[in-house]
Amino acid sequence: MKKGSMHIDWMISMGIFLMIFLAILLFFKPGSETAYQGDYLISLVESRLVKETYYAIERTPIAWDSGLPSKEFVEFGFNGNFPACDDDENNFGIVKPDFQYIDFKIDGLSCNSNQGDGKIWLRTSDLSGLSKFYVFYSDEIIYTNNNANIECRLTPGGPGQPQNCERMNNDDFKVGVNEIIKGLNSVKLTRKINDLDGNYTGTKTSWGYPQSKEFKICKDSFNNCKPGDDVKKIPDNANVFAKEIRMNALNKDTTLDTTRVEVLIIRAW
Known part of the structure; x- marks a missing residue:
């Protein structure tokens, strides 16, 4: 009786072991490949x-209610509330409300405060009939500004250099809410797609794309x-x-550039 009982215990133990072993195989699936849905890869x-x-481009409106000075140039001074802070003036642009660019010069920009102190010099004639302009800033853009002939003199500078500029009082203009506009940079897009030929594996790694899966990006x-196919060709099957x-x-x-639409086709397998 005791021998039969031991035999039954052995069978029960072996059965439990086999159930656990099968459960491990079903759960972990050693040697199997993770299944990725196409929607996930795309x-x-x-x-x-x-x-x-x-x-991203930061866009800040500068508005005023009173009239403009009669001098050739006008100065807008900022005390700790400059629209953005960067030592490179080429990262700034200024436009009218109709997005027409106007020349300007930034003077004395200091980034010691949160956004900075500084002055913006503009031609008074460029602001004629307006009540605001926009300051653009982006560290990924080079704006071209013709500011060589803008020199604000609030006081006479000597013989032949009369006062040619007046300062807008701080109470006469207001700095509006800073907006951050985000959108596609076509130059960066083309560069990134072309980079796939030489850095496909590195891109897959940095993007967290499964190494066992592949993709292509087609333009137009x-x-x-x-x-290209010399780097990664799609198998026939x-x-x-x-x-x-x-x-x-x-x-x-x-x-938004409505005349240039980037058409991309993402293929994954």
Whole structure:
């Protein structure tokens, strides 16, 4: 009786062991490959591409209620509330409400405070008939400004250098709410797509894309895809997922370029 009982106990123990072993195989699936849905792969590429090719422009309105000075130039002074702070004046642009660029010069910009102290010099004639202008700033853009002939003299500078500038009183103008406009940078987009030929594996790693899966980004048509077939060719029997996306580029003046639509086709397998 005792021997039979031991035999039953052994069978029960072996049964429990086999059940646990099978459960481990079913749960962990040693040697199997993780299944990725096509939508997941496509959205992963799209989100990473947008993150690396979009850029931001800060847009700040400067408005006034009173009239403008009669001198050739006008000075707007800022005490700790300069729209943005950067030593490179080329990262700034100034436009009228219709987004027409106007010349300017920044003087004495100091970043010791939160946003900085500084002055903006403008031609009074450029502001004629207006009640506001916009200051643009982006550390990813070079704005071209013709400021060589803008020199504000609040007091005479000597013989032949009369006063040619008046300062707007701080109570006469207001700094509006700073907006951050984000959009596609076409230059960054083209550069990133072309980079896939030489840095495809590195891009997959930095984007967190599964190394066992592949993708291509086609610009305008299937005939212009990166990485090229010499780097990564789609197998004939591959189950390929695809999505077309259309994006308008963001111009330097924060308007969308409706004349240039970037058409991309993301292919993943």
